[in-house]
Structures are given as structure tokens and as C-alpha cells.
Amino acid sequence: MRDVAERAGVSPKTVSNVLTGSAQVREPTRLRVEQAMRELDFVPNLSARGLRNGRSGVIGLAQPDLRAAFSASMTHAVVEAAHARGLVVQVEETAAEPAREHDLVTRARTHLIDGMILNPVRLQDSVVEHLDHLPPIVLIGEVEQHRTDRVFINSRSAAREAVQHLIARGARRIVALGGAEHGAGLDKATQGQRLRGYLAGLAEAQLPARPELQVEVPEWTIAGGAAGMREVLERGVEFDAVLAFTDSIALGAMHELRSWGGRLPEDVLVCGFDDVEHASFAGTPLTTIAFDHQAYANAALDLLTSRMRDRGLPPRAQEIPYELLARASTQGPPAGFSGKNSPI
Amino acid sequence: MRDVAERAGVSPKTVSNVLTGSAQVREPTRLRVEQAMRELDFVPNLSARGLRNGRSGVIGLAQPDLRAAFSASMTHAVVEAAHARGLVVQVEETAAEPAREHDLVTRARTHLIDGMILNPVRLQDSVVEHLDHLPPIVLIGEVEQHRTDRVFINSRSAAREAVQHLIARGARRIVALGGAEHGAGLDKATQGQRLRGYLAGLAEAQLPARPELQVEVPEWTIAGGAAGMREVLERGVEFDAVLAFTDSIALGAMHELRSWGGRLPEDVLVCGFDDVEHASFAGTPLTTIAFDHQAYANAALDLLTSRMRDRGLPPRAQEIPYELLARASTQGPPAGFSGKNSPI
DNA sequence: ATGAAAGCGCTAACAG
DNA sequence: CTGTTAGCGCTTTCAT
Numbered sequence: 001m002r003d004v005a006e007r008a009g010v011s012p013k014t015v016s017n018v019l020t021g022s023a024q025v026r027e028p029t030r031l032r033v034e035q036a037m038r039e040l041d042f043v044p045n046l047s048a049r050g051l052r053n054g055r056s057g058v059i060g061l062a063q064p065d066l067r068a069a070f071s072a073s074m075t076h077a078v079v080e081a082a083h084a085r086g087l088v089v090q091v092e093e094t095a096a097e098p099a100r101e102h103d104l105v106t107r108a109r110t111h112l113i114d115g116m117i118l119n120p121v122r123l124q125d126s127v128v129e130h131l132d133h134l135p136p137i138v139l140i141g142e143v144e145q146h147r148t149d150r151v152f153i154n155s156r157s158a159a160r161e162a163v164q165h166l167i168a169r170g171a172r173r174i175v176a177l178g179g180a181e182h183g184a185g186l187d188k189a190t191q192g193q194r195l196r197g198y199l200a201g202l203a204e205a206q207l208p209a210r211p212e213l214q215v216e217v218p219e220w221t222i223a224g225g226a227a228g229m230r231e232v233l234e235r236g237v238e239f240d241a242v243l244a245f246t247d248s249i250a251l252g253a254m255h256e257l258r259s260w261g262g263r264l265p266e267d268v269l270v271c272g273f274d275d276v277e278h279a280s281f282a283g284t285p286l287t288t289i290a291f292d293h294q295a296y297a298n299a300a301l302d303l304l305t306s307r308m309r310d311r312g313l314p315p316r317a318q319e320i321p322y323e324l325l326a327r328a329s330t331q332g333p334p335a336g337f338s339g340k341n342s343p344i
Numbered sequence: 345m346r347d348v349a350e351r352a353g354v355s356p357k358t359v360s361n362v363l364t365g366s367a368q369v370r371e372p373t374r375l376r377v378e379q380a381m382r383e384l385d386f387v388p389n390l391s392a393r394g395l396r397n398g399r400s401g402v403i404g405l406a407q408p409d410l411r412a413a414f415s416a417s418m419t420h421a422v423v424e425a426a427h428a429r430g431l432v433v434q435v436e437e438t439a440a441e442p443a444r445e446h447d448l449v450t451r452a453r454t455h456l457i458d459g460m461i462l463n464p465v466r467l468q469d470s471v472v473e474h475l476d477h478l479p480p481i482v483l484i485g486e487v488e489q490h491r492t493d494r495v496f497i498n499s500r501s502a503a504r505e506a507v508q509h510l511i512a513r514g515a516r517r518i519v520a521l522g523g524a525e526h527g528a529g530l531d532k533a534t535q536g537q538r539l540r541g542y543l544a545g546l547a548e549a550q551l552p553a554r555p556e557l558q559v560e561v562p563e564w565t566i567a568g569g570a571a572g573m574r575e576v577l578e579r580g581v582e583f584d585a586v587l588a589f590t591d592s593i594a595l596g597a598m599h600e601l602r603s604w605g606g607r608l609p610e611d612v613l614v615c616g617f618d619d620v621e622h623a624s625f626a627g628t629p630l631t632t633i634a635f636d637h638q639a640y641a642n643a644a645l646d647l648l649t650s651r652m653r654d655r656g657l658p659p660r661a662q663e664i665p666y667e668l669l670a671r672a673s674t675q676g677p678p679a680g681f682s683g684k685n686s687p688i
Numbered sequence: 689a690t691g692a693a694a695g696c697g698c699t700a701a702c703a704g
Numbered sequence: 705c706t707g708t709t710a711g712c713g714c715t716t717t718c719a720t
Contacts, residue, residue, distance in 0.1 A: 001713065010690075012692095016716095020715085022715085045712085045714070047400055048395045048696090048713035050394075050395075051391040051697065051713080052715050053715075066423060067416050067417055069416070075416075075435065079410060080437070091423060093423050133385050222622055258627070281567075282627070355707045357706070363698095364699080391696090392697035394698095395697080
């Protein structure tokens with residue numbers, strides 16, 4: 001920067017002013033400086049700026065599994081939203097090792113970022129414990145605490161609505177694919193809310209909650225969904241609908257159902273969550289809970305940047321509206337299906 | 345850090361030594377320092393370290409569209425590979441605005457990263473021009489220049505093999521979904537190679553290359569694939585196979601074909617590229633060109649880190665092997681199909 | 689509107 | 705094995 005200043009016949013401070021626009025610089029001076037920057041192919045050193053300013057212009061985005069379609073959509077939306085605000089995004093993945101989610105918020109690296117958007121699998125408490133020593137954090141997903149900023153859709157109500165929809169289309173024995181009461185089901189963030197909504201929906205319709213129709217899916221991917229569906233089918237119980245906790249899970253389930261000879265939606269109705277791109281392009285277009293991913297990301301960034309400006313703000317929660325999108329996969333009534341009646 | 349040093353009764357340098365492990369520190373001293381760090385909840389400032397060392401520990405990963413399934417898979421693999429090497433990943437998206445790809449390599453922000461993995465859409469030259477003033481770059485995909493490090497699969501040969509496979513299964517009129525000779529087809533990186541392979545495969549079998557069976561797909565997404573397929577169908581020409589340039593394109597094409605009444609694979613064979621997760625879970629499991637995404641990412645990171653260590657290395661290219669995975673979508677022979685004979 | 693000086697937190701070089 | 709000194713490149717006082 002000194003070189004640029006010398007070449008333009010000004011002081012380093014003036015170059016800095018030109019760069020940041022923080023102070024007015026007279027037109028001719030500015031042009032000279034810009035000229036010099038170009039000639040020397042100067043680019044400011046962001047580490048130095050970060051050191052001086054205490055801000056790096058980088059935010060972190062941590063998600064369980066980057067391969068999942070919803071994560072990909074979210075990453076895209078966050079990168080766009082960040083770009084619009086002059087920020088860049090550093091991505092992290094928490095599912096690979098159980099300790100990573102915890103590490104992430106505690107570890108040193110944290111301090112190259114100005115803030116963080118975290119989609120927690122289960123950990124909520126240990127994040128919150130350390131809150132004072134951490135950069136600003138926005139939680140995305142349905143978290144049961146009120147000490148950090150968060151963006152969410154009302155998953156519980158959405159799941160209940162999905163169950164109502166399935167029942168209205170003739171379903172009576174609905175599989176919950178993604179969480180079970182027995183097991184860690186209710187403890188986990190998003191999973192817990194969707195499971196609660198499922199149970200509430202059944203209760204309202206005075207249908208029993210059957211443990212044999214609930215199954216956990218450790219990995220919320222297509223393969224995970226297929227494996228979960230297989231587990232249910234191998235139990236040999238009858239069911240006539242599936243509420244999958246994400247669209248990826250739903251796609252895996254539909255594949256597995258078909259390979260056991262199930263017809264969709266004639267035998268089984270399927271509903272997903274998130275409305276990712278391939279939901280509408282599936283063999284049987286998938287009914288799902290849709291919401292605006294970009295609006296979700298924008299809200300997260302607004303919360304984050306406002307907190308970066310003022311850490312003293314009270315914790316805020318912003319709800320994003322959702323909508324049940326009925327497609328072919330829930331065109332009932334379903335005849336019902338079980339693993340037993342099929343040859344595989 | 346000075347506070348930690350004081351509390352532990354040592355000099356800042358010793359704290360630094362404990363942190364980096366760069367010099368031996370006696371056990372009791374180290375323990376005292378670690379104790380002090382814990383008590384003060386000390387985390388090193390990475391901007392300062394970056395400023396001092398000239399390295400930030402961050403690498404950039406730039407891809408055209410983060411929503412695409414292949415990008416998501418690649419992001420996952422790169423994050424894993426980076427993590428294993430003590431690096432973190434900053435993601436960028438180049439497709440949203442045409443200028444971004446160019447900006448990215450020229451712009452200021454570049455200088456917070458130690459290196460960059462770039463999946464170029466078309467730009468190869470302007471990257472290479474500025475090579476001296478840029479951080480180390482590894483190109484992924486099939487780029488026609490030999491001045492940067494790159495990782496690639498032999499897309500040309502893979503596309504040729506796919507065409508041979510389709511022909512062996514009885515196809516004669518194969519649609520190229522993703523690139524056309526007329527238009528920018530051959531100029532673009534990956535697209536050009538796949539198109540060339542397609543043409544070579546046809547030529548070998550002494551089949552004519554029909555322009556009406558080639559179509560560009562600006563967005564390599566499911567929706568883009570569907571739109572491209574619709575364009576061909578609206579032309580009303582007959583065809584009996586589709587070579588889609590990515591699996592996402594293939595999924596969109598299959599959806600569109602079905603909605604026009606086409607049966608897969610009875611009427612039309614379909615082959616994709618990349619073997620993303622949902623290829624094998626599609627309604628009709630998709631034949632595709634498969635390769636090890638993690639090996640691909642590992643290779644990219646090995647090239648990048650070795651160049652970060654020594655910028656004087658000659659440019660290297662590393663080829664990753666691929667394999668044609670024949671699934672149900674190319675179970676021939678196909679009867680043939682055209683937009684005309686269907687009611688939509 | 690521009691300049692001079694100081695310092696953000698860390699580590700390389702050297703000395704002891 | 706540990707301490708001292710200096711400076712990475714930038715921006716923020718405070719002067720002019």
C-alpha cells in the first residue's frame with residue numbers, strides 16, 4: 001500500500017480512504033491513486049484489514065451433511081444472501097464426526113469468522129452455554145431454546161398439517177420416517193418438532209400412535225430414507241402412508257417401496273419436507289412442505305448482521321411461512337401395503 | 345496472548361510455541377500455559393496469524409451452481425479433504441452473474457485465501473492470464489490448457505464410451521442434452537469435451553451427427569434438463585436415446601419424457617454423467633459415468649497444497665478413472681419416440 | 689482533504 | 705528451552 005501511495009504521490013492513509021470510501025477524496029487524487037493501484041496490481045491484504053478492524057468479512061455456515069439436497073439449496077441461498085451483503089461464506093460439516101458440532105463453536109478457527117449460521121443436529125445446549133465467548137450465532141431449524149437468534153419454520157404445525165392432509169386423502173396408518181418416540185426422537189431439534197407434529201396430527205384424528213410405524217433415520221439422505229423404509233417393510237406391518245422428515249428421505253422411501261412392488265400413490269401416499277428441486281421431478285411428483293429457501297437465508301443473514309453490529313440485542317426468532325404443496329404422491333385413497341405381501 | 349504469558353509466568357513467544365508446536369516446550373511449562381489459556385478462555389486471532397504468516401489456512405472452492413447435485417457432492421468431498429489437511433473451505437458461486445467467475449480470481453477478497461479450486465464454466469483464459477498475480481489455483485473439470493494444475497476425468501472418452509454403450513443397446517438417434525455444435529457448444533470446458541466425445545462416438549459407428557438432436561442447457565439442473573428435453577420434443581424429431589451431460593440434466597429429461605408419454609427404457613434410453621446419489625434411486629435407475637468424487641477432491645487438494653508449498657512446480661494434470669455404470673435406464677432396445685406422437 | 693504516528697495479535701529471527 | 709525485538713499491512717486517532 002505504501003508503494004501505491006508513493007507512486008500516486010499521496011500518503012498511505014489516502015490510499016486507504018480511496019479503498020474504503022470512508023472519507024471523501026478529491027476526484028483527481030482518487031483517479032491517481034486508482035491508476036497507481038492498477039499499475040502495481042495492488043490488492044489489499046484482508047488478513048491485515050481483519051486484524052485491524054476485528055472483522056474478517058467471513059461468516060461460517062455449518063450443516064450436518066452437505067450432500068443432502070436441502071443443504072445444497074440452503075448453501076446456495078446463504079451464499080447469495082451473503083454476497084449481497086459483501087460477505088463470504090465458509091462452510092463446515094458437522095455430521096461426519098459427532099464431536100465436530102461441538103468443536104466448531106469452541107475451536108480456535110472460529111475466530112476468523114465474524115458470525116455463524118448453524119443448523120444443529122442435536123446440540124443446542126453446549127452452543128448456548130458458551131454463548132458469551134462465541135461470535136454471533138444464528139440457529140436455523142427448530143430449536144427449543146430462546147437465547148440465540150434463530151430462523152425457523154413451524155415444523156410441528158407443518159407436520160401436523162401433513163398428517164391431516166394424509167388422513168383427509170384416506171390414510172389411517174402413517175409411517176413416521178425420520179424419528180421415533182423411543183430412541184432419541186424427541187430430543188433432537190428439527191426431528192423432535194416434526195415427530196411431535198406427527199403425533200399431534202394422529203391424536204387429533206383419534207388415531208393411535210404405533211411405535212412399529214416410527215423409525216429413526218440417522219442420515220437424512222436418499223440412501224438413509226431407503227434404509228429406513230426397508231426397516232419398516234421388514235417388520236411386515238401394514239401402512240398406507242409415509243410422512244418423511246425430508247424430501248431426500250422421501251425419495252429413498254419411494255424407491256424402496258417401488259422395489260418391493262408398492263404402487264405410488266395407489267398403495268401408499270408419501271409426503272416430504274422442504275420442497276427441494278427433485279421433489280417436483282420425482283417419478284411420482286412429491287407432496288411436500290414448501291417454503292422460500294432464499295427468504296429463509298435472507299432472514300438468517302439479517303439477524304446475523306444486525307447482531308454483528310450490536311451484540312447487546314435481545315435474542316430474536318423469525319418464523320418463515322410454509323405451505324403444503326399437494327402433488328401426485330398423495331393422490332389417495334391408498335389401498336395399503338406391507339412388506340409381507342411382496343416377493344422383493 | 346500477553347495476558348496468557350503473564351499468567352503462566354512466561355513470554356508470549358513460549359505461548360506461541362505451545363500453540364503451534366513449532367518448538368519444544370518442557371512439559372510443566374506447557375501445562376502451565378495451557379492452564380492459563382483455559383482460564384482466560386484464550387483463542388488465537390487467526391487474522392493476526394494470517395498476517396504474520398502470509399497464510400490463512402483457508403482455501404476457496406468456486407462452482408457454477410451450488411444447488412446442482414454434483415456440486416453438493418463435490419463440496420462435501422472437498423470439505424472433508426480440506427479438513428483432513430487442517431484447512432477450511434470458503435465457497436463461491438459463479439453462475440449467478442456472468443462476471444463473477446472473472447471477478448473472483450481478480451478481486452480483492454482473493455487474498456484471504458491461500459489457494460483456490462475452480463470448476464470453470466467457460467473461462468479458462470482470463471484465469472490463466474493473471475496466473476502470476478493469483479494464489480495457487482487447481483482447475484477441476486476438463487480444461488484445454490496446460491498452465492495450471494488440474495484434476496479431470498477423461499470426459500471425451502467417457503462420452504464416447506456412453507455413446508458406444510447406447511448404440512450397443514440398440515440406439516441409433518441419440519440426443520446430446522447439454523451442448524450443441526452450433527452455439528457455444530465446443531468452446532466451453534466440460535461441455536465441449538462431452539460434446540466432442542459424443543460426436544466421436546457417432547462418427548465411429550458411422551452415424552450422422554444431427555444438429556436437431558443437440559441442445560444446449562444453460563443451467564445444469566433438473567429444471568434445466570427438463571427444459572432442454574422439452575425443446576427437443578417440441579421440434580418433433582424422432583430419437584431413441586438421450587446422452588445427458590450430467591445426472592441432474594438426465595433426471596429432468598426423464599421426467600419430461602414421461603410426462604409426454606414416453607416409456608423408459610422401452611421407448612428411450614437415458615445415460616447421465618457423475619453418478620450422484622439420486623441417479624441410482626431414480627424411478628428408472630440411471631446409467632451413468634461414475635467416478636470417485638472423494639478421490640477427485642483429494643487429488644485436487646494434494647495438487648493445491650503441494651503448490652502452496654512450492655509455487656515453482658511445473659503444472660501438473662491428474663486424471664481420475666471413470667467407469668460406465670449400466671443400470672435400468674439403458675436396458676434396450678428402445679422403440680424410439682418423438683414429440684409428435686404424443687398428446688402431452 | 690491529506691499526513692504522521694501508533695498499534696491491532698501474532699511469530700521469525702536471533703540471543704541467551 | 706525461553707526471552708527480546710521487530711514488523712507483517714492496514715486503519716484509526718489526531719494534526720494540519
